Amino acid sequence: MQIDDHIPRQWPHWLSSLAAFVLTKRGWRVEGAFINQKKAILAVAPHTTNWDFFIGLFVVFSLRLKLNFFGKHTIFVQPLGYIIKKFGGIPIKRSKAHGVVTSIVEKIKQADELVLALAPEGTRSPIFPWKTGFLHIAREAEIPIQLISLDYRTKIIRFGPVILKVENIDEQMQTIYTFYDNVCPKYPEKCITRPQ
Numbered sequence: 605m606q607i608d609d610h611i612p613r614q615w616p617h618w619l620s621s622l623a624a625f626v627l628t629k630r631g632w633r634v635e636g637a638f639i640n641q642k643k644a645i646l647a648v649a650p651h652t653t654n655w656d657f658f659i660g661l662f663v664v665f666s667l668r669l670k671l672n673f674f675g676k677h678t679i680f681v682q683p684l685g686y687i688i689k690k691f692g693g694i695p696i697k698r699s700k701a702h703g704v705v706t707s708i709v710e711k712i713k714q715a716d717e718l719v720l721a722l723a724p725e726g727t728r729s730p731i732f733p734w735k736t737g738f739l740h741i742a743r744e745a746e747i748p749i750q751l752i753s754l755d756y757r758t759k760i761i762r763f764g765p766v767i768l769k770v771e772n773i774d775e776q777m778q779t780i781y782t783f784y785d786n787v788c789p790k791y792p793e794k795c796i797t798r799p800q
Contacts, residue, residue, distance in 0.1 A: 607638055612669070612670035615668045615669075623662045623665035626662055627659075627662050633759065634760075634761045634762075638667070639748065639750040639766055641748055642717040642718075643715070643718050643719065643745070644748050644749065645721075645738050645749045646671070646720065646721040646749075647749055647751050648722070648753075649752075649784050650753070652789040652795055655790055656790070669719070670692070672692040672718060673692055673721045674696050674720075675693045677696060680693065680695040705740050705741055706744075709741055713745055724738055730796050732799065734780075734781075736773055739776065739777070740770075742767070742770045743769075743770035748766050749767040749770070750763060753787040754787070755788050765779075767779070781797040785798070
């Protein structure tokens, strides 16, 4: 996959080659075009298992992407916390959701480049409706969102449509549900994209 020069990059080439080899051997492939922006949100779903994180990590290594992501503040204890931060982890306290949105928006605005990957559902458990914090962040920081899916049936990581500007959160959430509706997660019963 071709990655534009504007995209924040890191990780050594040997790690990129190794990660790409492992993904290929496991039958996974990447399709679509990666967003050409220095600042963006990557909405990665469905998220039903911890394996999603590791597959995503191998994609990040293979494409040498420099990303940030949210994590429960409880996992940032040393020495693991140091490693998670090196991987781009940002600790959050979920009980203070609105403060998180504000602080992330400020961090994005202050940064020269910052690509934030997150799971729209906000949990591996079945949930509907999904969290909308990422849309609020994108709207307030005035950055686009790219939808990325992990399909365990086809073993395709798809870089999907881009929401250039968040205007109507309710309407755009319906577009997001529609995109993920035909994606098969590791545990399909844990992914809910429509009212039950």
